[in-house]
Amino acid sequence: MIDSLDVSYGDMWGSHEGPTHPNLIPNALAARRHEAGMAYAVLLSSRERPLAMVERWPRGMWRVYLFDDASRRAQTIDFKPFGTGMLLAHRNTRLTGGGEETSTVEALSCRAPEFGDWQVFAPFLAQQGHEPATTVVLNDVSVDEGAGPLRPTGIEQLSAPGPRDTPDGPAVVELGDAGAVRITSGQLAVSDPGWVSEPRTVAVPPGEYPVTLALLRQTPWLRVAAAKVTLLDAPPHAWEMALRPDEDPELLGEGEFYGVGVYTGTVAFMAATRTVSEEALDEEVFLPLSFGDRPSVELPGTETGPNLIAFSAGWGDGSYPVWIGRTEDGQAGCVVVDLRLYPSDEEKQVPGGPGPSHA
Numbered sequence: 506m507i508d509s510l511d512v513s514y515g516d517m518w519g520s521h522e523g524p525t526h527p528n529l530i531p532n533a534l535a536a537r538r539h540e541a542g543m544a545y546a547v548l549l550s551s552r553e554r555p556l557a558m559v560e561r562w563p564r565g566m567w568r569v570y571l572f573d574d575a576s577r578r579a580q581t582i583d584f585k586p587f588g589t590g591m592l593l594a595h596r597n598t599r600l601t602g603g604g605e606e607t608s609t610v611e612a613l614s615c616r617a618p619e620f621g622d623w624q625v626f627a628p629f630l631a632q633q634g635h636e637p638a639t640t641v642v643l644n645d646v647s648v649d650e651g652a653g654p655l656r657p658t659g660i661e662q663l664s665a666p667g668p669r670d671t672p673d674g675p676a677v678v679e680l681g682d683a684g685a686v687r688i689t690s691g692q693l694a695v696s697d698p699g700w701v702s703e704p705r706t707v708a709v710p711p712g713e714y715p716v717t718l719a720l721l722r723q724t725p726w727l728r729v730a731a732a733k734v735t736l737l738d739a740p741p742h743a744w745e746m747a748l749r750p751d752e753d754p755e756l757l758g759e760g761e762f763y764g765v766g767v768y769t770g771t772v773a774f775m776a777a778t779r780t781v782s783e784e785a786l787d788e789e790v791f792l793p794l795s796f797g798d799r800p801s802v803e804l805p806g807t808e809t810g811p812n813l814i815a816f817s818a819g820w821g822d823g824s825y826p827v828w829i830g831r832t833e834d835g836q837a838g839c840v841v842v843d844l845r846l847y848p849s850d851e852e853k854q855v856p857g858g859p860g861p862s863h864a
Contacts, residue, residue, distance in 0.1 A: 651759035657744030692777035741830025776811035819844030
């Protein structure tokens with residue numbers, strides 16, 4: 506008889522097959538994501554044995570994974586909203602050794618849970634032969650809140666020339682001049698030049714601004730560790746993450762960040778109105794870039810039109826944080842892209858290293 510369940514929270518599991526969360530998050534963060542309509546996962550366990558994993562999906566959908574006695578995911582039940590405040594099962598799938606078997610959906614339903622109301626899923630444990638008590642007590646065993654999202658620690662040091670200790674051994678940082686980016690629209694965009702539909706933008710006065718690269722030299726490679734656009738000749742007083750209007754740092758886990766998504770191994774600074782043809786990208790940007798001797802390239806515009814400064818993105822595809830350095834009076838003084846080639850001293854102390862990102 507199961508009369509209590511341990512409750513922990515994490516990111517969505519995806520293809521993860523383990524008996525616990527691949528990435529734990531605190532109760533408070535899961536609650537904020539629930540309120541914002543975002544996805545997260547809830548693990549219900551007993552005596553350190555997983556019994557059910559519940560995923561909250563967008564648009565009020567839920568999926569319940571049920572575990573067998575060997576702690577393997579053996580069944581999924583998909584729920585959709587039904588009526589007022591109810592969930593109705595619309596798919597019941599048994600996971601077999603050779604694949605999946607979707608059975609006829611029984612009349613399975615429950616209340617749509619408020620956050621923390623996980624007892625509503627306890628009766629479904631019987632689907633795998635577990636016997637829940639009429640009243641089940643929930644014990645919160647989630648992780649502590651932690652330090653929160655990635656913090657702008659050591660941004661100035663990213664562009665300081667000299668020796669560096671990296672996860673791949675000793676290296677040297679050199680500074681490189683990538684030219685000047687010409688902004689005519691009043692918006693500096695940071696984006697993968699091949700995917701410019703949702704750039705990260707910073708409001709800046711029209712003008713030309715120098716671009717400096719921090720180049721990490723580690724024979725035989727020369728990789729871009731950081732890229733900086735200098736907007737004002739004034740030191741940054743404070744740093745902030747470049748956010749889109751719909752992004753909330755309170756919804757990020759420990760060490761996580763919202764960043765620029767990279768899908769072609771390349772990042773670019775450009776005016777928000779700049780457009781680029783695929784043919785020009787291939788011939789004038791992607792092909793000329795080299796990890797050996799040409800880490801950046803300029804794609805010119807017209808004589809007075811906006812250009813584009815592109816550079817290789819660290820180790821390639823992924824997501825990278827973009828930081829705005831604010832002067833003492835709040836103006837944007839510079840914009841820095843951290844290509845994550847070496848962690849800060851603070852990140853070295855975080856279990857598991859730097860956290861995941863959101864492009």
